[in-house]
Amino acid sequence: MIDDNTKLAEFLPRLLAVEWIALDTEADSLHAYPEKLCLLQISVPGADKLIDPLAPIDLAPLFQCFRERELILHGADYDLRLLRRGHGFVPHAVFDTMWAARLVGCRQFGLTDLLAKYLGVKLEKGSQKANWARRPLTERMENYARNDTRHLKPLADVLRTELKLKGRLSWLHECCARMVVECAQVSSPDPNTVWRLSGSHHLDRCGLAVLRELWEWREQEAVLANKPPYFILPHDKLVDMAANAAAGRPIDPLLPRVMSPRRRGLLLEAVKAGLAVPPANQPEPLRHTGRRLSEKERRRLADLSVRRDRKAHELGLDPTLIASRATLISLARESTSRPTDLLNWQRELLGV
Secondary structure: OEOOHHHHHHHHHHHHOOOEEEEEEEEOOOOOOOOOEEEEEEEEOOEEEEEOOOOOOOOHHHHHHHHOOEEEEOOHHHHHHHHHHHHOOOOOEEEEHHHHHHHHOOOOOOHHHHHHHHHOOOOOOOOOOOOOOOOOOOHHHHHHHHHHHHOHHHHHHHHHHHHHHHOOHHHHHHHHHHHHHHHHOOOOOOOOOOOOOOOHHHOOHHHHHHHHHHHHHHHHHHHHHOOOHHHHOOHHHHHHHHHHHHHOOOOHHHOOOOOOHHHHHHHHHHHHHHHOOOHHHOOOOOOOOOOOOOHHHHHHHHHHHHHHHHHHHHHOOOHHHHOOHHHHHHHHHOOOOOOOOOOHHHHHHHOO
16 A cells, blocks of 8 residues: 555656556545545556555645556546546546447446456455545455456457447547546536435425425535435435425424434424525426427437437447437437537437
């Protein structure tokens, strides 16, 4: 484990000598709130290393190495967002083996499936839900973490060859470039929607006001306890409490059997605050604002769907890789405009 600046300085020359780095991350999203980066796994020729970002260590030189090399990851979206949020890191070049597998035509594209299919490697399971903030890591956790990157370069080589043979390598470059841009964007949650949990569309305006207060209460409790919000109270309990409170029904039967007097008191205050919101200030239910498709647009949508599905069948691809239904509807509505949300290869396959 690299857990101090001296060890990192000794390892950096090895990174500077390579053109690619296989990378994975582990966080404590199941055990803390907000989540944080707990482990960096790196593989380069002849070495599989674990780096401890929780230790007193300056990671700036490491991230500079990352920026100057191709990073090989599997399902990079989560890792890149985690690194950008916690450390401001944005890569220059990424090869995502999950996207590569999907563009080759694989329908099972989990890392375990791909390693078994292409390399005959069987990964050990068992540490996915571990608390990666614990120290020291167990031997099993360390082995699991190293295996996440150890085989990424050989897998990437096989997939790169297949993509070249199929003439699709440029597709992957476009997909990864867009992912890097999207993961680098800093956006704040919409305060009008972030608290609208699954099932909240059944609530009236009073119920929505209560739910909003309960959500704020749960966020504060989660941060205070350093536990994920659903450990404080599950989503469905919050929605049911809001519904009961708005209808004048008791919420006591929905409360956990064990809850501190302090937490219980603050929860009840949140319910009262929601009920006290004046009707004029209560949240509005979200409404679908899209108009119906015209007859001409429906015909165009049908034509686009047929074209997409035919091309996907010819190429052995999941049709949604070419365009989602939402994208097709947008294209049908705006037949004269250039579809800016499509990549070049997607436009070519659709003929738009």
